[in-house]
Amino acid sequence: MKEKYKITKIIAVIEVLLIFIIFILFYLTREVKTSRVVYVPSGNTNYTIKTLQKNGLDINMADFFFIRLFGYPQAGWIDLKSTTMTKLDFLRKLTHSKAAIVKIIAIPGETNYFIYKQIGKKLKIKNFYCNIEEGFIKPDTYFLPIGMERKRVCQYLYDISLRWHRQISKKFLGVWNYPQYKTKLIIASLIQKEAANVKEMPYISAVINNRLQKHMKLQLDGALNYGKYSHTKITPSRLRHDNSRFNTYKYFGLPPEPVCIVSKEAIKAAFFPAKVKYLYFVKCGKTHRFAVTYKGHIKNIRRCSRK
Numbered sequence: 001m002k003e004k005y006k007i008t009k010i011i012a013v014i015e016v017l018l019i020f021i022i023f024i025l026f027y028l029t030r031e032v033k034t035s036r037v038v039y040v041p042s043g044n045t046n047y048t049i050k051t052l053q054k055n056g057l058d059i060n061m062a063d064f065f066f067i068r069l070f071g072y073p074q075a076g077w078i079d080l081k082s083t084t085m086t087k088l089d090f091l092r093k094l095t096h097s098k099a100a101i102v103k104i105i106a107i108p109g110e111t112n113y114f115i116y117k118q119i120g121k122k123l124k125i126k127n128f129y130c131n132i133e134e135g136f137i138k139p140d141t142y143f144l145p146i147g148m149e150r151k152r153v154c155q156y157l158y159d160i161s162l163r164w165h166r167q168i169s170k171k172f173l174g175v176w177n178y179p180q181y182k183t184k185l186i187i188a189s190l191i192q193k194e195a196a197n198v199k200e201m202p203y204i205s206a207v208i209n210n211r212l213q214k215h216m217k218l219q220l221d222g223a224l225n226y227g228k229y230s231h232t233k234i235t236p237s238r239l240r241h242d243n244s245r246f247n248t249y250k251y252f253g254l255p256p257e258p259v260c261i262v263s264k265e266a267i268k269a270a271f272f273p274a275k276v277k278y279l280y281f282v283k284c285g286k287t288h289r290f291a292v293t294y295k296g297h298i299k300n301i302r303r304c305s306r307k
Contacts, residue, residue, distance in 0.1 A: 027087060028066070028086065028087050028088040028091075029086050029087070029088065030086065030087050031084060031085075031086065031087075032058045032084070032085055032086065032087050032089075032090045033058070033083060033084050034057055034058065034080065034083060034085075034090065035080075035083065035149060035152075036079065036080055036081065036082065036083050036147040036149075037077055037078070037079055037080070037145050037146075037147040037148045037149065037152070038052070038057065038077070038078055038080060038094075039055075039076070039077050039078075039152075040052070040073050040074055040075055040076060040077075040078055040094065041075065042075035042076075045064055045067055045068060045072065045073060046061070046064065048073045049061055049063060049064060049067075058087070058090070059090075059091075063087075063091055066088070066091045067091050067094060067095060070091065070092050070094075070095040070096065071095040071096070072095060073094045073095055074094065074095060074096070074097060074098070077144070077145040077148060078093070078094070078097040078098065078145070079097055079098070079145055079146065079147050080093050080097055081093075081097070101143045101144065101145055101146075102122040102123060102143070102144055102145075102146060103122075103141060103142070103143055104118060104119055104122060104141070104142040104143075104144055105118075105141050105142075106137055106138070106139050106140055106141075106142065106261060107139055107261075108139045108192050108260070108261060108262055108263035108266065109192050109193060109230075109260050109261070109262075110139075110230060110260060110261055111134060111225075111226065111227055111228075111230040111259070111260050111261070112130070112132065112134050112137065112227075112261075113227045113228045113230065114228075114230055114231075115137060115261070116128050116129055116130065119144070119153065122144075122146075123144060123146055123147075123148060123153065124146065125150050125153075128150060128153075129150075130150075130153070130154035130157060130158070131154070132154065132157060132158055132161070133257065133258070134189075134226070134227070134257050134258050134259065134260070134261075135185050135186070135188075135189045135257065135258025135259070135260060135261055135262060136158075136161050136165065136185075136258075136261070137157055137161050137261050138157075138160055138161040138164040138165075138261075139261050139262070139263055140160070142156075142157070144156075165181065165185075168264060168267055169181045172184075172267070172268070172271045172272075173271075182258075183254070184267060184270040184271055185258050185262065185267065185270070186254045186255060186257065186258050186259075187205065187208055187209075187254065187270040188258070188262040188266040188267045188269065188270040189258035189259045189260045189261075189262050189266070190204075190208060190218070190220055190222055190223055190254075190255075190259065191204045191205050191208070191262075191266045191269050191270060192222075192260055192261075192262045192263060192266040193220070193222025193223070193225055193259055193260060194220060194221075194222045194281075194288075195266070195269075195288075196283075196286055196287045196288055197287070198263075198265045200287065200288060201265055201266055201268075201269035202269045202272065202273055202274035203273075203274045203276060203278060203281070203288075203290055204269070204281065204288075205269040205270055205272075205273035205274065206273040206274040206275070206276045206277075206278050207278050207279060207280070207281055207290070208220075208273070209273045210277060210278065210279050211279055212253070212254070214279070215252065216252075216279070217248055217249060217250075217251070217252055218248035218253075218254070219248055219249050220248050221234040222259065223246050223247070223248045223255050223259055224238060224239075224242055224246055224247060225259060225260070226244075226246045226255070226257075226259040226260075230260065246259065276290070276292075277292045278290040278291065278292055279291070279292060279293070279294075279297075280292075280293075280294065280296070280297035280300075281297075282297065282300050282301050282304055283304070284300065284303070284304035285304070289303070289304060
């Protein structure tokens with residue numbers, strides 16, 4: 001009788017184990033749908049699971065054991081190579097996948113149009129576009145994983161740029177006042193397009209501020225290098241036929257938006273123009289000559305023409 005009871009007990013245990021194994025196999029082989037590229041935060045496994053769960057991924061604390069069987073979750077953007085896989089494959093890839101990284105360079109003076117073209121080409125995203133204002137993207141070198149969705153790329157660029165601009169605004173203005181800061185950003189973009197080097201920036205800024213105060217047209221060629229015209233040579237024909245508000249030969253005041261992304265040096269120059277009375281400047285070799293009067297400006301043009 002005791003032997004029969006023992007056998008029955010063993011069989012019951014085996015059945016429970018079999019049911020548990022079947023459940024685990026079912027759980028690990030069920031289909032999981034996710035983004036191809038996933039951001040995994042740095043931290044311990046518990047924190048990683050909770051963060052991924054908040055971001056809408058099919059993962060929970062019950063997966064802790066399986067993840068630790070494979071190792072530790074990777075940190076950063078990882079490429080899962082697929083958007084549909086089994087739960088087992090998904091958990092394994094969280095610990096083994098690496099992102100295919102591309103380098104995006106956003107240099108001061110460039111426009112969103114060409115930055116977006118660069119991103120779209122390298123990340124293989126057709127007609128890539130972000131709803132980020134011109135001049136707002138932080139000039140920097142970005143490393144982005146192939147397969148990263150447009151929405152995430154845009155949010156990433158925006159978040160980094162916002163932090164950067166807030167720091168600068170608080171340093172120079174004392175507060176984050178975007179309408180006031182944006183005016184300086186527009187001026188900074190004109191400085192960025194016109195200045196031959198950092199040393200010239202406060203002087204270009206002075207010319208812009210002095211002309212605005214005297215209600216003179218800015219007459220800046222660089223203002224017409226907006227958007228897709230970033231690398232287009234400014235010709236007399238362009239000056240006549242461009243009727244946009246960026247044509248400072250036709251309209252008074254500043255353009256409605258920045259004309260390019262800007263360096264911190266250009267922003268600083270916009271806040272702190274040189275204390276000079278210059279109203280004119282002309283390209284002379286690799287730098288510019290500045291003048292207070294139109295007569296002096298003509299003399300500079302003649303001197304530079306002879307050079």
